[in-house]
Amino acid sequence: MRQLAIAGFVGALVLLVVVEWTARREGSRIPTLGDVCAYVMRYEVGPVPVGRIAVIGFWWWMGWHFFAR
Amino acid sequence: MEQQPELSADVPRAWDRPVFSVPILVFLSLIGGQFASFSAAANLYSIGLGGALAWVGLSPRIPRRAVPARLGPGARWWLLPILIFGVFEAATFMLGSRDDFPTFSKLADPLLEDSLARSAAYFAWLSAFWGLVRR
Numbered sequence: 001m002r003q004l005a006i007a008g009f010v011g012a013l014v015l016l017v018v019v020e021w022t023a024r025r026e027g028s029r030i031p032t033l034g035d036v037c038a039y040v041m042r043y044e045v046g047p048v049p050v051g052r053i054a055v056i057g058f059w060w061w062m063g064w065h066f067f068a069r
Numbered sequence: 070m071e072q073q074p075e076l077s078a079d080v081p082r083a084w085d086r087p088v089f090s091v092p093i094l095v096f097l098s099l100i101g102g103q104f105a106s107f108s109a110a111a112n113l114y115s116i117g118l119g120g121a122l123a124w125v126g127l128s129p130r131i132p133r134r135a136v137p138a139r140l141g142p143g144a145r146w147w148l149l150p151i152l153i154f155g156v157f158e159a160a161t162f163m164l165g166s167r168d169d170f171p172t173f174s175k176l177a178d179p180l181l182e183d184s185l186a187r188s189a190a191y192f193a194w195l196s197a198f199w200g201l202v203r204r
Contacts, residue, residue, distance in 0.1 A: 034200060
């Protein structure tokens with residue numbers, strides 16, 4: 001079971017790298033992860049930048065979770 | 070939800086160039102790598118540094134790079150790694166994150182005990198954070 005979990009996480013991370021690498025090739029129709037994040041961060045509800053708060057807040061929490069908790 | 074062209078910049082400012090930002094991020098990462106998990110210093114440092122970057126990222130005064138007007142159907146490829154990761158994280162979390170079926174963070178904990186590896190991970194986190202802030 002432990003090997004299955006490791007394989008799953010490593011597989012997902014390898015896929016992430018492969019998709020990003022493919023996205024950066026010339027003429028690719030896949031946007032980079034940065035472009036996807038930037039697009040999500042554009043989402044606003046009225047004057048509130050909900051997408052920006054969510055993405056930045058999530059990344060802030062990630063750092064605290066891995067380095068401090 | 071119009072894009073604000075006066076706040077978008079494709080030309081990096083002097084302080085936004087890697088020659089300035091990378092040494093600062095390396096310095097901050099080396100400091101962060103010295104604090105052990107669960108310590109008050111680690112909490113203060115990660116919350117303080119992340120809070121400062123979040124404040125910069127939410128400030129409308131910071132110039133941002135141009136945002137794509139729309140995402141093509143190729144963006145769906147991103148769902149694949151996200152879904153696989155999400156399924157495994159949810160499954161391991163719901164089963165209690167045991168040693169024989171651990172969550173991602175439980176797997177990462179032993180690797181992050183080494184200060185050099187911790188600094189490298191800090192650098193990855195801060196670099197991505199800095200990238201998000203300017204988007």
